[in-house]
Amino acid sequence: MxxxxxxxxxxxxxxxxxxxxxxxxxxxxxxxxxxxxxxxxxxxxxxxxxxxxxxxxxxxxxxxxxxxxxxxxxxxxxxxxxxxxxxxxxxxxxxxxxxxxxxxxLTDGTLDPDGLGTDKLAMYHHAASLGAPVLPTVSVPFGRYARRALDAVRSELPEGPYVVKPRSMAMGFGVLKADTPQHLAATVDLLAPSGLGCLVQPHLPNTGDLRVYVSEGKTVAALLRRPGDEAYLANVSQGGSGSVHEPPGDTAASSERLARSLEADYLCVDWLLAGDRPVFNEWMTVLAGYEDLKGAPRLRVEAALVDHIRHRLSAAT
Ligand SMILES: Nc1ncnc2c1ncn2[C@@H]1O[C@H](COP(=O)(O)OP(=O)(O)OP(=O)(O)O)[C@@H](O)[C@H]1O
Ligand SMILES: [Mg+2]
Missing domain, CATH: 3.40.50 (Rossmann fold)
Incomplete structure (x- = not known):
């Protein structure tokens, strides 16, 4: 330093x-x-x-x-x-x-941050190539071609309901549940002019969104975010609630494998909990929230974050 x-x-x-x-x-x-x-x-x-x-x-x-x-x-x-x-x-x-x-x-933090930093579609391709379960996903083309995604949804995805979400956003912004093909068509019509770029996936009935914190190759904590009553978004900023949780099965190992593949010393990997095999949702680096963790797991994540930042700052001097 x-x-x-x-x-x-x-x-x-x-x-x-x-x-x-x-x-x-x-x-x-x-x-x-x-x-x-x-x-x-x-x-x-x-x-x-x-x-x-x-x-x-x-x-x-x-x-x-x-x-x-x-x-x-x-x-x-x-x-x-x-x-x-x-x-x-x-x-x-x-x-x-x-x-x-x-x-x-500091917000780069992964191999190829432009490609794999915030684009969920790129994350799905990468995670699937490492064997993680990934939902079938359709990316919506632009402008007047956007409705072509509807044919792809019919041929590639199971029947609705669907989730439509921007490719690169956070905090549950614009994540919409479309219950029928007509809802989906109207959603695509409304989203296409925004130029946001969005994805369509099956809505996976789930018991929450589990964030696994990986530091220096090892899992240090996990946070389970659950949607509120009658809600479908687990984001705490959208009314969900967070609590410390043990990652099930080999989810910790899968998260660590992802962190290794991305050469990320600090990575937060989100999984949707459904059945006995959690489905990969996304990852984030240093800006991922951890504030809903309590006690020792929270202190471990804070210490990992501080160490990571110190390390990155001293590495390149
Ligand atoms: N395919 C899906 N099936 C069911 N629920 C989903 C699906 N995709 C997203 N969700 C729900 O919507 C929430 C927000 O979606 P997602 O995490 O993809 O978006 P985000 O805006 O990037 O959120 P974050 O702030 O966590 O980065 C998830 O935590 C989950 O509760
Ligand atoms: Mg999320």
């Missing part, structure tokens, strides 16, 4: 993703994650992506209020999910500028 003093971390978020009232609430309540990282000795600064202008002038720069965020080597966390294609393009420029600098993009 460079010299003494806390290691600088810059967390880039995008307030334009949220209703301004939600933003006000988030500001009032603060962030437990930021507090945890500060308590662990990091000097955390939160910056909004809309205030950044990426540039190259002699070296990569992230201009921010007359300052350059890349002037001093730092660790960067970039929350890259967004429902807005314009924001997505801007975040790409931010991410690529950080990668070109001597700072560390």
């Amino acid at each position: 460079h010299g003494a003093g806390p290691a600088p971390l810059v967390w880039i978020t995008t307030p334009d993703n949220y209703d301004p009232r939600v933003q006000e609430r988030l500001k009032r309540e603060g962030s437990g994650r930021v507090d945890m990282l500060r308590a662990a000795g990091f000097d955390v600064r939160v910056v909004h992506s809309c205030d950044i202008v990426p540039a190259w002038n002699g070296r990569p720069r992230l201009l921010h209020d007359g300052d350059d965020l890349l002037a001093k080597r730092a660790g960067f966390l970039v929350t890259s999910w967004t429902w807005d294609p314009g924001i997505a393009r801007h975040l790409e420029a931010v991410v690529r500028t950080i990668r070109a600098s001597d700072s560390v993009l």
Whole structure:
């Protein structure tokens, strides 16, 4: 690490993703994650992506209020999910500028982060190639060709209900259950003009979404999120509830295998619990929530996250 003093971390978020009232609430309540990282000795600064202008002038720069965020080597966390294609393009420029600098993009964290970082379709291809159970999935083409997905759904997927979800989002945003082919057709009609890119899968009756935390190749904790009554989304931000859980069968081993294949020192792998063989859902790196864990498992995940960040920051010096 460079010299003494806390290691600088810059967390880039995008307030334009949220209703301004939600933003006000988030500001009032603060962030437990930021507090945890500060308590662990990091000097955390939160910056909004809309205030950044990426540039190259002699070296990569992230201009921010007359300052350059890349002037001093730092660790960067970039929350890259967004429902807005314009924001997505801007975040790409931010991410690529950080990668070109001597700072560390902590949210990369997997082999081929552009391909395998946030795209659920890419994750399914990869997880299935390692033998994990994956739901049959159809990706919806663009614009006036979008309805062609309906024929593919008929030929490739079992009968509904279906789940339609954006390929790269988080917090259960836009994850919709379509009970009939007509619901599905209307959903596709509405989604296609958004340019979000979405997937259709069978709705799998499940008892929850299990997140397995893998650090340095070993499972350190697991969090079970269950949908509320009459609900189908397990995300806690969408009314689900979370609790510490033991991963069943070989789910821990499968998660560890995925982390190894992605060369990820810290990986959170989500599985839908159904029957005796959980089905792979997605993975996330350092930004995955763990705040609903309690007690020793939570402390283990926090310690793993802090170690991972320290390790990444010192590795490239
Ligand atoms: N095929 C499916 N069958 C049944 N339920 C599903 C299916 N896909 C998703 N869900 C439910 O919807 C929730 C959100 O879906 P998913 O995790 O794919 O999206 P997300 O927005 O990326 O959430 P996260 O914040 O966990 O990244 C899941 O936790 C699960 O409860
Ligand atoms: Mg999820």
